[in-house]
Structure formats: structure tokens, C-alpha cells
Amino acid sequence: MGFTAAPERRGGDVSKVQDPVFRDNRGRLFVPPTGEHDPRLQQAVVRLLPGGLVWRRLFPCRADQVRQARAFVRFMTYGHPLADYAEIAVSELARLAVTRGADRPFFTSFVVEVKQFGPQAERLRLSVYDSGPNGIPTHRERHISVLDQPPPREAGDLGMEVIHALPATVRYRDSYDGQPSYPVSIEFNGLPPEYDDDDEEFYDDSGKGA
Template identity: 55%
Template sequence: MTLTADTQATPVFKDSRGRTFTPPTGMDDPRLLLAAYRLMPDGMVWRRLFPSRPDQARQARELVRCMLRGHDRAEDAEAVMSELVNAAVAHASGSPFFSSFIAEVQRFGTHGETLRVTVYHCGPTGIPTYRQRHSSISRRPIPGTADERCLLVIHALADAVGYWDAPPGTQTYPMSAEFTAPT
């Protein structure tokens, strides 16, 4: 192979077994992401604690945007995260103490094609805790839920929505949404 000024050689190396390989070309190389999924077969999860204030929706959207960059459904997940944060903040509005929520972004599947965004309201005690809450999955809005506009947006964009299983007589609220990339 003759190299001219117009062509650039892609470095090719041989491993200890004599197999040739091309090293990653940068952070955008899809092979790096696929390798990360092979290391974490149950998926990758990112969590961050936020104070329950309306201005934190922007910060939560930035978390989603950063973690899901390049995914076909990232914009949908970002919009839904904002609505989930608004629901959690509204749910915490009567708390006499500092209250918080945890935003969680999960990417899983063979090639990271499935996404889940979740917002955990940390409770009325003022002490942030994380625990997996029991939730029910619904493909349609559940009647008697806190904010109808929020529900319309979430159900229009997400493939499935998880609701907090509230005790009888207590109003439920959405807490997670799942997205699958088109095949």
C-alpha cells in the first residue's frame, strides 16, 4: 500500500495471538459503548440526588442528555425526565423539611437500545434515601393521578410508564418511563 498526502493510514495492530485489530478512533467510536455493555450485561445506571425544587428539572434534563447522547430516543427521555421531576417536586411541595429526589438514567439491552428514566421522591422525613420502590407499569394514564398534563406528555412519548404503588386512598404519581429504540 502506497500512502500519499491524500490518504491516512488507519493504525492496525496484531495482538498476542496474531489477530489484527484497529484501536478505537475516539470517544464516539461505537465499539467502546458496546464493550461497556458487555461488561455490564444488566445495563448501565447513573443516579444523582437533587433538592426538590422546580429549577432542578433543567439539571436532571442535562443528566439525561449527557448519559444518553447519540441514542434515538434521548430527546423523548429528556422531555419525560422533566415531567417526572415536576411531578416529584409537586408531590414534595407540602413537606416541612428539606426534601429531595433521585434521578436515575438506565440504559440496557443487547446494544443499549432500551432506556429507562426514573425519579424517586425521597420521602417526607427530610433524609434522602434510595430504595427500589414497588411500581406498576401502565400503557395508559391511571385515573386520579396528580397532574393530567404531565401524564399526557409522558404517555405520548414513552413506551411504558411506571407508577408508584400508593396505599389505598392515596394519590399515585408517575415515577418511571421506558423507551426502546426503533429497529
């Protein structure tokens, strides 16, 4: 590619970093990534898909699929500081989806969606879309309400209390009468309070990450 070493640097951001500094085939100075944990690489991953990174998977509405949904989210959020919270969130959302689909006289399913966004994918949203009246999972953003506590009819439900205890925004799908019916997504708006910005275990491959 015509890259050459350029040990002499003059001013600008490049002068703030250590060697090596290179010149590309157009003579411009640049600093190559310092390793897989270089923040610029994480930012590049996010920028490849404007709006964030999204993964989805469909599951049958069966109790045994809650564990599978957790495993899917665990894999997709591996190494993220919010991974533990995400697994708790999807466990409860999937459980509620299975409960709602249990009495349907036909095959029902739910879709788990994992979205990471923000400058370094530090924000995380977990969503579970379950079967509508025709058995097809659907979602309508305009029919969503944000609640800071469970609806009165759900008071005392342990799972709902767990969802609202998480450091996140909880969005409910509105029923036909315009009232919030059940939680459809949980959005974590930043890193957990106990996370240290200097913690090198963010995106750690050693298995010791958050």
C-alpha cells in the same frame, strides 16, 4: 505488545472485513477498531458493567431544579437517538416529584437515574425517586405497577398525558393500599420509529446527533 500485520487471512469472520488485520503476541488474528463509532467499542462499554450503564444525581425539591435535571439527562444521553424523549420524560417526572415534596415541612429531594442497557445501549430507562415519609428518596421494585394510561384521578393532567404519549413503558409506584400512585420510571424499549439503522449520527460528536 508484539502485534504484527497479517495481510493474509483464511476464512472466518476476519475474512469479511477490510485490511488491516493483525496478529497478537499469541499469533491470533484480530481486526482493530475502525474508529470511535465501531459497534464493538459501544458493546465493550456496556459489558464493563453487566446489566447496563447507570448514572444518578440528587436534586433538591425546588422548581428551579427541574431545569437542572433536564441538563443532567441531556448530558448523559448526548448523541443517543432517544435523548430528546429522555429529556421530555425527566422533565415531567421531576416536575411531579417537586409538586409532591412542596408541602413537606422539611428538606425534600429527588434522585434522577439514567440507565442505558441492551447490546449497544440502545434501551433507555429514566427514573425519578423522590422523598418518602422520612425525607429520604426510596425505591421498592416489588411495589411497582405498569400502566398504559394515567390513573383516573390524574385524567386531564397535561404532564401525565405527555408521559403516556411517549413510546415507552411507564411504571408507577404503588401506594400503601396497593393502588398505583405516581409514575417513577419510563423505559424506552428500543430505538425511535424514525431512527435509521444506517444513521451515522448515533453517538455523533459533531453536535448534530439525535
